[in-house]
Amino acid sequence: MDSAESRHRPGPGGPVPCPAKILVVGGPGSGKTTFLRSVADQALTTPATAAGGRRRRPCKRMRHAAALELGRITLDDDLVLYLFSAASAGPDRQLWDELAHGSIGVVVLADPRRLQDCFAVLDDVEQWHLPFVVAVNSFGPMTHTANDIREALTVPAEVPVMFCDARQPLSVKAVLHRLVRHTITRTAMWHLATTRRRPRIGAPLLTGRPHLSTRSRR
Amino acid sequence: MDHPEASPPSHPGRLLRPYALTRGRARPSHGTDLEIEALVSTTVIGETMHMPAPEPHSIALLCREPLSVAEIAAHMKLPLGVVRVLVADMADQGMVEVHRPSQFGTGPDVTLLERVLDGLRRV
Numbered sequence: 001m002d003s004a005e006s007r008h009r010p011g012p013g014g015p016v017p018c019p020a021k022i023l024v025v026g027g028p029g030s031g032k033t034t035f036l037r038s039v040a041d042q043a044l045t046t047p048a049t050a051a052g053g054r055r056r057r058p059c060k061r062m063r064h065a066a067a068l069e070l071g072r073i074t075l076d077d078d079l080v081l082y083l084f085s086a087a088s089a090g091p092d093r094q095l096w097d098e099l100a101h102g103s104i105g106v107v108v109l110a111d112p113r114r115l116q117d118c119f120a121v122l123d124d125v126e127q128w129h130l131p132f133v134v135a136v137n138s139f140g141p142m143t144h145t146a147n148d149i150r151e152a153l154t155v156p157a158e159v160p161v162m163f164c165d166a167r168q169p170l171s172v173k174a175v176l177h178r179l180v181r182h183t184i185t186r187t188a189m190w191h192l193a194t195t196r197r198r199p200r201i202g203a204p205l206l207t208g209r210p211h212l213s214t215r216s217r218r
Numbered sequence: 219m220d221h222p223e224a225s226p227p228s229h230p231g232r233l234l235r236p237y238a239l240t241r242g243r244a245r246p247s248h249g250t251d252l253e254i255e256a257l258v259s260t261t262v263i264g265e266t267m268h269m270p271a272p273e274p275h276s277i278a279l280l281c282r283e284p285l286s287v288a289e290i291a292a293h294m295k296l297p298l299g300v301v302r303v304l305v306a307d308m309a310d311q312g313m314v315e316v317h318r319p320s321q322f323g324t325g326p327d328v329t330l331l332e333r334v335l336d337g338l339r340r341v
Contacts, residue, residue, distance in 0.1 A: 044292035075337025
């Protein structure tokens with residue numbers, strides 16, 4: 001006899017893993033598809049239609065939205081990492097906003113020969129307030145340093161800027177690894193900022209270190 | 219991951235405007251929109267229940283191994299919005315189980331981040 005619980009248990013696939021996602025963005029031809037496909041167990045493309053998640057009705061604009069590429073990396077029996085990439089935000093930023101929401105962070109791929117192509121992309125990424133890294137997809141001789149790239153893109157010092165080869169799985173994994181470490185660091189700082197003790201309302205503000213003011217009474 | 223038993227779920231003979239499958243709904247009847255990376259897995263009910271429409275049947279076949287909403291859309295060549303509504307309806311009827319992601323934006327989950335880091339080192 002089936003209990004309600006057993007009838008609702010997952011089928012042959014067993015327990016459902018936990019999903020996490022990273023967004024891969026960049027200008028046209030910066031190597032997003034190559035980046036994604038070089039590490040994914042499986043890479044797929046959804047039809048060229050917007051997510052439509054926050055709209056009440058399907059509308060004409062949805063039919064012109066970008067296709068979405070995704071790559072799946074099974075990290076453990078109960079953990080799956082998805083890499084998502086859309087060609088560009090274009091006229092429909094809803095898809096990008098939705099991809100960004102809840103993601104671990106963003107990889108901004110830059111082509112060193114056409115850095116200007118990722119200026120608009122960086123503008124979008126900075127609005128999300130998500131951790132991001134800049135990965136310069138370069139497989140020829142290096143003509144610029146990471147600092148040159150950082151200055152040209154005017155990204156803050158705390159944002160990692162690194163070179164990679166999107167064709168090489170190890171190089172792509174290094175970028176993903178750097179992004180997750182960057183997110184952990186930012187998360188630790190966020191926790192520090194939010195858990196810092198605040199003075200009680202009405203309590204006098206301390207003007208100096210507390211133990212210095214009590215030491216003189218001993 | 220291959221799904222040979224469910225590889226042609228797009229029903230080539232079935233020609234319908236995508237949102238006709240959801241009776242014009244672009245959002246689930248109730249509850250919040252499913253995230254595109256939310257993982258869907260067919261339940262025992264979903265495996266045994268008779269489904270009059272082919273799309274839920276295809277989703278039930280595909281999701282014998284957990285798949286994300288985006289992967290279902292890619293396999294079925296359907297818009298994400300349509301798949302989201304179909305999956306939400308199936309979840310309401312107990313045909314699929316949905317595992318929604320941690321929300322990094324509302325409170326970072328360091329444990330999960332460290333697991334992702336460990337996983338990337340291993341693969």
